[in-house]
Amino acid sequence: MIRFETVSKVYRSGNRPALHEATLEVKPGEFVFLVGASGSGKSSFLRLILREERASAGLIHVLGQDLGRLSNRKVPAYRRNLGVVFQDFRLLPTKTVFDNVAFALRVLGQSEAYIHDAVPEVLGLVGLGNKENRLPHELSGGEQQRVAIARAVVNKPAILLADEPTGNLDPATSAGIMDVLRNINAAGTTVLMATHDTAIVNDMKRRVVELRDGRIIRDEAGGEYVTRANPIVDVSDSFPTRADSQPIAIEPLDFDPIPAFDPMSPTSEAIDLSYLDGIGEEPL
Amino acid sequence: MKLNFVLLEAWNGVRRNVSMVVSVILVTLVSLTFVGSAALLQLQISDMKSYWYDKAQVAVYLCTQYSTLGACDQQEVGAEQIAAVEAQLGSTTLAPYIDKWYFEDHDEAYANFTEQFAGSPVVDLVTPDLLPQTFWVNLKDPTQSAIVFEAVGGMGGVESVIDQRSYLDGIFSMLNAASLTAVGVAVLMLIAAALLIATTIRLSAFSRRRELAIMRLVGASNWYIQTPFILEGVVAATIGSVLACGAIAGIVVFFVDGYLASALPATSFIQLADVWFVFPGLLLAGAVLAATSAYVAISRYLRV
Numbered sequence: 001m002i003r004f005e006t007v008s009k010v011y012r013s014g015n016r017p018a019l020h021e022a023t024l025e026v027k028p029g030e031f032v033f034l035v036g037a038s039g040s041g042k043s044s045f046l047r048l049i050l051r052e053e054r055a056s057a058g059l060i061h062v063l064g065q066d067l068g069r070l071s072n073r074k075v076p077a078y079r080r081n082l083g084v085v086f087q088d089f090r091l092l093p094t095k096t097v098f099d100n101v102a103f104a105l106r107v108l109g110q111s112e113a114y115i116h117d118a119v120p121e122v123l124g125l126v127g128l129g130n131k132e133n134r135l136p137h138e139l140s141g142g143e144q145q146r147v148a149i150a151r152a153v154v155n156k157p158a159i160l161l162a163d164e165p166t167g168n169l170d171p172a173t174s175a176g177i178m179d180v181l182r183n184i185n186a187a188g189t190t191v192l193m194a195t196h197d198t199a200i201v202n203d204m205k206r207r208v209v210e211l212r213d214g215r216i217i218r219d220e221a222g223g224e225y226v227t228r229a230n231p232i233v234d235v236s237d238s239f240p241t242r243a244d245s246q247p248i249a250i251e252p253l254d255f256d257p258i259p260a261f262d263p264m265s266p267t268s269e270a271i272d273l274s275y276l277d278g279i280g281e282e283p284l
Numbered sequence: 285m286k287l288n289f290v291l292l293e294a295w296n297g298v299r300r301n302v303s304m305v306v307s308v309i310l311v312t313l314v315s316l317t318f319v320g321s322a323a324l325l326q327l328q329i330s331d332m333k334s335y336w337y338d339k340a341q342v343a344v345y346l347c348t349q350y351s352t353l354g355a356c357d358q359q360e361v362g363a364e365q366i367a368a369v370e371a372q373l374g375s376t377t378l379a380p381y382i383d384k385w386y387f388e389d390h391d392e393a394y395a396n397f398t399e400q401f402a403g404s405p406v407v408d409l410v411t412p413d414l415l416p417q418t419f420w421v422n423l424k425d426p427t428q429s430a431i432v433f434e435a436v437g438g439m440g441g442v443e444s445v446i447d448q449r450s451y452l453d454g455i456f457s458m459l460n461a462a463s464l465t466a467v468g469v470a471v472l473m474l475i476a477a478a479l480l481i482a483t484t485i486r487l488s489a490f491s492r493r494r495e496l497a498i499m500r501l502v503g504a505s506n507w508y509i510q511t512p513f514i515l516e517g518v519v520a521a522t523i524g525s526v527l528a529c530g531a532i533a534g535i536v537v538f539f540v541d542g543y544l545a546s547a548l549p550a551t552s553f554i555q556l557a558d559v560w561f562v563f564p565g566l567l568l569a570g571a572v573l574a575a576t577s578a579y580v581a582i583s584r585y586l587r588v
Contacts, residue, residue: 155502
């Protein structure tokens with residue numbers, strides 16, 4: 001489904017390769033986590049699969065296509081087989097939830113009749129069946145990401161790429177997003193997800209591919225974010241340590257919080273604001 | 285459905301930057317009006333050429349008693365010399381080139397002169413003996429005046445041989461220079477129009493960069509992404525071209541056929557019926573210009 005053979009990627013301005021002789025095979029229906037620190041090459045990996053970039057060296061085969069030989073003209077048709085989700089959702093702010101998802105079908109020239117069948121179905125799948133007519137800014141972050149996922153899979157792609165889809169979300173919301181991704185994967189879509197999120201990776205117990213400095217340093221099935229054999233970041237070498245270093249004790253706050261201002265309460269007028277004198281001209 | 289969506293996108297683009305679209309319309313209007321004017325001027329020149337060149341004759345001026353030019357030595361041309369020139373003009377060698385010719389003596393020349401300059405004080409100063417006797421020659425092909433020069437130019441009693449076309453050539457080269465100037469201005473304006481269209485489309489694309497990015501991600505075809513932008517440019521430029529056609533038609537009807545024709549009644553001027561074929565050319569030029577510059581501008585956003 002996805003096969004990398006000693007793939008390297010060097011950016012024109014960079015002196016260090018973003019990806020260095022990476023070799024990897026992903027089988028149909030797999031759920032793969034790409035983990036690693038920022039700058040370890042996760043995003044380059046996804047961009048190469050998306051054919052936003054060409055590999056500097058090595059072979060990339062996705063869905064039977066050799067991406068090195070894929071002409072620019074054929075890239076749009078190729079991308080119809082991929083769904084993509086980003087950390088920042090990338091929704092169109094002036095379009096409703098329905099239109100955001102429908103946009104992906106409209107630009108491919110699908111009929112309105114098909115769109116009116118397919119969009120509610122996929123919104124139901126991501127758990128937003130009742131929010132078709134909302135605008136993105138009326139939704140929570142988790143809901144916005146669900147819209148983005150709906151848009152990515154409405155075209156029934158074979159592969160879903162997710163670049164830190166939970167990066168902007170709290171743990172509870174992230175868990176909901178992961179349920180959606182798990183369901184999509186269970187329906188047969190191959191999912192490739194780059195993430196920093198330790199808890200998610202450890203919960204899911206799926207294949208984990210770890211990158212560091214553009215190299216694949218770990219690839220294990222049912223893995224966790226950190227293993228004993230391969231700690232993600234070993235900071236002990238990077239910082240000078242003192243022999244007598246002590247853990248820093250964090251002391252509790254030792255002042256009374258300012259009482260909340262309540263305009264309806266007669267006592268509020270008595271709050272002494274004199275301590276603000278000289279701090280600034282701006283009113284509270 | 286797909287076409288509707290594309291047209292809707294193009295219309296939204298036009299609506300979203302009205303001021304840029306208006307400036308594209310104006311620049312296209314001005315530049316294409318210059319292009320059209322240059323074309324009109326060329327048409328007028330060729331019209332006048334065929335009109336005047338048909339009337340243009342070669343004049344063989346004979347010596348007067350005052351003339352010192354050519355073969356003259358302040359001696360009135362003699363009867364034998366006139367007969368010799370006449371014989372030369374009537375010879376079989378020249379016959380294939382000459383349509384007709386006739387002789388004008390002092391009195392006829394004076395009569396023509398007073399008629400031509402009636403009311404001018406110069407008439408009082410001129411007497412018949414000042415005006416040379418002349419053979420007027422109409423050529424079958426007015427460009428072949430050199431033959432007459434060769435045949436009679438050096439003969440006794442011939443003061444000079446003048447092709448009237450040489451007077452016209454001065455006027456025409458002036459008109460040509462004017463039309464070249466118009467073309468030069470038009471070219472500059474067209475470059476400005478092309479750059480302005482490209483900038484407008486880039487702005488339009490920038491304001492829709494989210495949509496463009498998503499379109500590219502979900503695999504919309506390049507055709508689908510480009511077309512609204514190209515249409516946007518073409519629509520604006522076409523409005524400008526239509527206005528330019530209106531301006532050209534106005535120039536022809538009100539200025540050329542209205543003002544110029546009444547000011548210079550002796551000259552034939554182009555009519556609207558003679559210039560209509562310029563209009564489709566202008567429309568096509570505007571559309572092609574806009575489509576090309578919009579295409580170049582938008583293709584930057586399609587690089588994958």
